[in-house]
Amino acid sequence: MAEVLEKIGAVRRISELYAANLAGITGGLPSWVNQARKPAFLAFQRMGIPGFRTENYKYTDLTRLFENENFRRSFTPDDFEVDLSEVFSCDVPEFDTHLILVVNGWYDDASNKNTIYPEGVIVKSLRKAMVENADLVQKYYGQLAVVQDDPLTAMNTLFAQDGVFIYIPDNLHIEKPLQLINVLRSEDDLYVTQRNLIIAGKNSQAKLMFCDHTLMPQQFINNNLTEFEMGEDSVIDIYSIQNQHNKTASLSGLYIRQERGSQLVTSAITLHGGIIRNNLKVLLDGEHASANICGLALSDKNQHVDNYTNIEHIKPNCHSNQLYKNILDDSSTGGFTGRIHVLPYASKTAAYQRNNNVLLTNAARMNTKPQLVIDNDDVKCSHGATVGRINDEALFYLQARGINEQEARLMLMFAFAHEVLAEVKIEKLRDVIDKLVNKRLRGEVSKCHSCALDCIR
């Protein structure tokens, strides 16, 4: 009973916080954005903070996190008076990216002013785009991330004020990856809301990287949500590198709709972070669309990493493939829920899913759950999950060739992880991630110095 009361407590506190800051939250935004907060508010009241009793969150109980936080929220951008693009200047010549800096959820105008994009590409503050590109934003905002379906989506929509808007015109191929660095910096514990909208036009091609970066040791909760519209025959790669300190909670949602013939690759590499929950929803909403979805999480101490995927095959002849792997050390915990829903009309669907996990200690725990809902007879679907330990025979084989036990273990863990890394299509990035993962497995600090690229040095 006490627990129920506390749960109500967090919901009430957040609701009151919202009411008290309503003017600040809604100020400067078009009415249709603020209108969307009303259903979000009702959905949040109904669903509350997700915990063990919420079916989709049974492996990640967020009630305690929210009960205990009374973090600062900034309803206006914090002014650091620093051009972060100088701090983050990227001087790795072989790995050049278009840098997009977001600070505490706010698109940082000052830091981004010097980035030049190919003609026709729009990269700007979502807040600004809501006014200046209202026709585009209004059409897609809140369409994929449905507030009634998910409590984190409801909370995000309730507090959303800014983030990044990216528009890639039809037929444009962007060579350099777009690298969105999400910087958290604050003198006190901070709760951040970030909302992104990305639209890729017909036959466009782009690679995106999401890097998380925490500059300070304070506690952070980062609720970020990205809606992504992929036009016909577009080819999009999305890589996210989660590398924050262990006092941060990263609650993220990525919602993607794919049109006919589009090809998606997405890979979530989790290296550090306290509580990590990644929601991924992909709607295969046009024939012959394909989605290749991967994740790798390396966890230790008391880290918790939970990947929740929901792949909806709406149209026929689509292909989806999921590969998620976890290596869990110490008393870290992990979750994977992979939902595949093949709708009645989606014949000739091919949908595969695999989740393999290695536990390095007796205290580490992994929960894995496939959820296949298939409403069509003419499909190929498979799923498989394993939770195991390092293969002793392989370990002995390596040792018998003169490789010491510790090194042999690392080789086997790296080999296990590499299957996911092999899916990273940008060679330079793959090398960077390879090195990061290797360092991480060795227990060396793999935290980036100034940005995710710094790890290469």
Place this chain on the structure above:
Amino acid sequence: MLVIKDLYAKVEGKDILRGINLTVNAGEVHAIMGPNGSGKSTLANVLAGNTNFEVTHGSITFNGKDIFDMSPDVRAKEGLFLSFQYPVEIPGVSMVNFLKTAVNEHRKYRNEKELSAGDFLKLLREKKAMVQIDSQLTNRSVNEGFSGGEKKKNEIFQMAMLEPTLAILDETDSGLDIDALRIVSNGVNMLKNKNNATILVTHYQRLLDYIVPDFVHVLYEGRIVKSAGKELAFELEEKGYDWIKKELGE
């Protein structure tokens, strides 16, 4: 080089080795034969340091050092090599990375400088040619998807790379066709010199046509019950193991 005294060992609580005595000197080739379940593979695994096998009594010294003080990797770096009866597939670990790590671990142990990438590749090419291994195999993961013959050839290739002083070949002939057997045997013969020694563990006399042993030992119920020159192998082939059992009065 190798001195085994009164060795007893268990697997999963079952006594397998019951008092093995064996001395191997540099320049010698020993064949250990015996019926199924006599303890041949157990002996090979105990020597290599497989912890699934529990030594309950006895001693093994290798180059004068107590082998039980050494972990499997140290034994390897001291010059002991086990060619596995069933080489393990290790997906994701590339042959090149595996061999480079192994070779350099050996070099570090001997206080030698690690090989540069160029020197390593040179060594790799040289040894590949020597044991006639398909050059594509080194582009793959360790043993992954290799045929039975390829796996055994790969063992000999690794042996060529690491140049052990004592090689223990555990049923290296099983599952090989005649051509592969010849290639594997040639490799072993080429690597043989007066400073190293080989222990061949085998069921059949066939392998001994290619690699001629100086001594043949018959292992039966965990003990060496008969030792003689290479002629013993022919006698075994002719009369079968029952003959030994009869001699023992069983």
